[in-house]
Structure formats: C-alpha cells, structure tokens
Amino acid sequence: MDGRTGRTAGAVSAGTGAGEALRMVDVVKVYGGGKDVVALDGVSLALGTGTFTAVMGPSGSGKSTLLQCAAGLDRPTAGRVLVGGVELPGGGESELTRFRRSRIGFVFQHYNLVPYLTVRQNVLLPQSLAGRRGRRAGAEAAAVLERLGVANLAERRPAELSGGQQQRVAIARALATRPAVLFADEPTGALDTASSRQVLALLRESADAFGQTVVMVTHDPVAAAFADTVLFLADGRLVDELRSPDAAETARRMAALDGATATAFRKEAA
Ligand SMILES: Nc1ncnc2c1ncn2[C@@H]1O[C@H](COP(=O)(O)OP(=O)(O)OP(=O)(O)O)[C@@H](O)[C@H]1O
Numbered sequence: 001m002d003g004r005t006g007r008t009a010g011a012v013s014a015g016t017g018a019g020e021a022l023r024m025v026d027v028v029k030v031y032g033g034g035k036d037v038v039a040l041d042g043v044s045l046a047l048g049t050g051t052f053t054a055v056m057g058p059s060g061s062g063k064s065t066l067l068q069c070a071a072g073l074d075r076p077t078a079g080r081v082l083v084g085g086v087e088l089p090g091g092g093e094s095e096l097t098r099f100r101r102s103r104i105g106f107v108f109q110h111y112n113l114v115p116y117l118t119v120r121q122n123v124l125l126p127q128s129l130a131g132r133r134g135r136r137a138g139a140e141a142a143a144v145l146e147r148l149g150v151a152n153l154a155e156r157r158p159a160e161l162s163g164g165q166q167q168r169v170a171i172a173r174a175l176a177t178r179p180a181v182l183f184a185d186e187p188t189g190a191l192d193t194a195s196s197r198q199v200l201a202l203l204r205e206s207a208d209a210f211g212q213t214v215v216m217v218t219h220d221p222v223a224a225a226f227a228d229t230v231l232f233l234a235d236g237r238l239v240d241e242l243r244s245p246d247a248a249e250t251a252r253r254m255a256a257l258d259g260a261t262a263t264a265f266r267k268e269a270a
C-alpha cells in the first residue's frame with residue numbers, strides 16, 4: 001500500500017465506537033542540509049484505540065522518523081497528524097510540548113531515565129511537568145509501578161536497576177500520564193531475551209487490559225509477533241502490512257524488503 005495511491009494502512013476498529021487513536025495523512029518528512037533526504041514519502045495510516053502495531057523496515061527506511069513525527073517530537077514537512085482525533089498544533093514549540101505532555105507517551109531504546117531521581121520521582125516527572133501534582137498523581141504513579149511489577153524498586157535510582165527493570169520503569173513513566181498513544185522505538189533493543197519478553201508482554205497487556213494504543217518500532221520478528229499488525233516501511237513508504245503476525249512470516253517479509261534494498265543499493269553502486 002502506497003501513500004500516493006491514497007490507501008491507508010492500519011486497523012481502525014470499525015463500528016466498535018472505540019475510536020481512532022492515531023491518523024497520519026500523506027505525511028512527508030524531508031531532512032535538509034546539502035542533499036535533501038526524503039525520510040518519509042507520503043505515509044498514511046489510521047490506528048484504532050487499543051491496538052498494538054509494530055513498525056518494521058530496513059535501517060534508514062524512516063521508522064524512527066515516522067514515530068517522531070507521529071509523536072510530535074518532530075514536525076512533518078507536509079501532511080497531517082491527528083492523535084485522539086486532535087491535530088498536532090501549529091505554532092511554537094511550547095504548544096507542541098503541551099500537546100505531547102497531554103497525549104503522548106514515548107519509550108526509547110536506552111530508557112532515558114533521569115539518573116539523580118528515584119524510580120518514583122522519575123514516574124512522577126511527566127505529571128509534575130504537566131502541572132499535575134499531589135496525592136492523586138502520587139496514587140496513579142504507585143498504581144502503575146505496582147502494575148508493571150517494579151513497585152519494590154520505587155526508592156532506587158536508575159543506576160541501581162537492570163536494563164529490563166529500567167525499561168519497565170520507563171514504560172511506567174510513559175503510561176502514568178494515560179497517553180492516547182504510547183510510542184516505543186526499539187524498546188527491547190538493549191535487552192536480553194528474558195527481559196525483552198517481559199517488556200513485550202507488558203505492552204501487550206497494556207493494549208488488552210487497559211485499551212492502551214501502542215506503536216512500536218522493532219528489528220525483531222519475535223517482538224513484532226506480539227503486535228496485532230505489522231506495518232513495513234521501505235524508503236519512507238508503507239509497502240506491506242501483516243495482520244496477526246507470527247515471527248516466521250514477519251521474518252520472511254522483512255527478508256524480502258532487505259533483499260529489495262540490497263538490489264537497489266547494488267544498482268546505485270554500479
Ligand atoms: N536529523 C536528521 N538529519 C538528516 N537526515 C536524517 C536525520 N534523521 C534521519 N535522517 C535520515 O532519514 C532517513 C530515515 O532515518 P530513520 O532514523 O528514520 O531510519 P530508521 O528506519 O529508524 O533506521 P534504523 O533502523 O537504523 O534506526 C535516513 O536516510 C537517515 O539518514
């Protein structure tokens with residue numbers, strides 16, 4: 001499915017009344033600086049509330065750019081992004097920051113916890129930045145730490161935790177503000193197999209039990225198989241989509257894309 005042909009990837013649960021969590025319409029991102037790089041070349045998608053979507057594609061295909069544009073961490077060059085039916089605001093950086101704080105959770109490969117704050121303080125941070133303090137925010141933070149199995153670590157600092165524990169805390173922090181969409185860019189990229197499974201199971205449960213919409217970039221077909229749908233990117237375009245993915249079929253589709261990229265690369269080099 002190609003953005004230019006007007007087809008839209010993704011699964012909006014039609015008729016359930018559950019609504020739409022994310023919509024991107026013909027999103028283009030061009031990075032300037034000498035030779036322009038078209039990182040996103042007309043991406044359209046629509047994701048229903050409570051869905052778990054994996055984004056895969058060769059290195060440089062635009063996965064991180066897609067996430068950053070969808071999450072309001074970066075502005076598209078053209079096109080529209082709507083989160084929970086509300087359009088990404090124009091105007092200054094402060095409006096975009098407010099938008100992110102109220103609607104978006106983001107989890108990075110390397111956790112990005114604040115080293116001098118305890119786990120509890122880290123989880124409370126986005127809420128206090130959004131102006132929500134006091135007992136209610138404290139209770140919500142405690143509840144999410146409990147749910148993610150890290151309540152016993154609340155008074156530790158990030159350096160005193162394993163990678164898997166740090167990532168679970170980072171997910172707790174992202175979920176504590178109840179975002180419309182939780183974005184995760186290779187959240188298991190730095191974890192061992194057992195910790196990866198725990199993190200993926202948490203994301204899966206967030207979608208199933210709490211209706212959390214999750215969008216995750218990954219290189220790992222096993223990780224992608226935790227999602228409802230895999231969207232495949234190549235050269236900044238959505239080129240394939242797999243519902244109810246299993247690891248073997250996901251790996252086959254990825255291999256086909258990697259092969260196509262390698263062929264294009266050889267042609268370019270020749
Ligand atoms: N800030 C930037 N300035 C210029 N070009 C950029 C910038 N960020 C990304 N790009 C380019 O945009 C394209 C897409 O990059 P992106 O980081 O989205 O890829 P990716 O699919 O996430 O790759 P990876 O799997 O290696 O993380 C690449 O060609 C990259 O070099």
Ligand SMILES: [Mg+2]
Nearest residue numbers: 063064065185
């Ligand atoms: Mg990336």
